[in-house]
Amino acid sequence: MTRGSNRITLVHVAETAGVSLSTASHAFGVDKPISDATRARVLAAAAALGYEGPDPRARSLRSGRTDIIGVQVDDEAGRAFRDPVIIGILDGVSAALASSPTSVLLIPDSVPEERLRTLPVDGIVAAGCSPTLPQLRAAMAKRSVPVVTAGNQVDEIGSVGVENRSATRRLTHHLQALGHRDVGILRLRHGDVERARTDAARAAFPDAPVAVTSDSTIDEGFRAGAELLDHGLTAIIAQSDLLAVGVIRAAEARGLRVPEDLSVVGFDGVRVDGFARTLTTIRQPIVEMGRLAAQAVLAAHDGAPLPTLAMEVELVVGDTTGPAPQARS
Structure with missing residues (x-):
C-alpha cells in the first residue's frame, strides 16, 4: 500500500x-x-x-459516551485554584481517572443553562459549595447525565461529603469544654454547607454574632473577622481554614494573642501556605471525596444508583484554642 x-x-x-x-x-x-x-x-x-x-469522535458516536467527566468549579478559575479544598477534590478526581481513558472538563458555575444542555460530558462532579448546584442538577436531569457532589452537604440526590452539622457540633463541644460562652461565627457565602454549619453553631451559641463572607479566603477572614472582634468575643468559629487564618491575623493586628485572648477554630483540615501553626479544625478526607465522587459518576453512567455517602471526619485540636479567659484559674 x-x-x-x-x-x-x-x-x-x-x-x-x-x-x-x-x-x-x-x-x-x-x-x-x-x-x-x-x-x-x-x-x-x-x-x-x-x-x-x-478517531475519538467516531468512538463516541458508536458508544454514546464522550469519555469526559465535567467538574463544576467557581466561575473564576484563579479563585478555584487558590482554594485548597477544590484543589484536593480535583486531585481525587484525577486519581480516579488515572487508569481510564476519561478526561476532565472544568465547568465554571456561571455557565448558562442553554450551554449546560450541550456540554459533552458523561457526568459531572460538583466540587465545593456552588450556589448554582440546583440549576446544574436540573439541567443535567433532563439529559439523564449523573451529577455527584463532592464536598457539599450530604443529600439523597447524589453526594459524597460530610455531615456538617455533627462535625460542627464537635467544634462547639470543644469550645464549650474550654469554658467559652461569648462565641462568634464567621460564615461562608450562602449554601447548604453554610446553613448546616451555622445551624449547628447557633444551636450551641444562640446569641452568637455572625459575620458573612463573600468567599473562602484569608483576606475575607481578615475583613469579616475584624467585624466580630468588636463584640469582645473569646472564640470565633470560622467555617473554613482559610477564613480562620484570616481571623487570627486580624486578631494579631489588634494585639490580641491566640489562644490566650481569643480561640479560633476552622473547618477543612487543609494546609495553608505561610501559616506555621496547628489550627484547631475539622479535617475532611477531601481527596478521597473527589476520588469517590468521580468513581460514582462513572458507575452511574453505567446504571449504578447515585450515592449518598457521608465520610468520617477528624477533630484536630491545635494550638489556636485554649481556655476562655474567664474560665482560667
Missing part, C-alpha cells in the same frame, strides 16, 4: 498487521480479548504507518 497523501485508517493498519479489522480495533481498546503478541504486532504496524489510533 502506498501512503501518498491518503489518510491512514484502521483498515490500513489491519492489512499491514495481517489481522481482521475487529482484531485491529481490539488492539487499541482497554481490556479487550486479544493476545499480547497480536496487540504488539498491530501497534507496531500502526507506528510504522503513522497511525495514532481510532
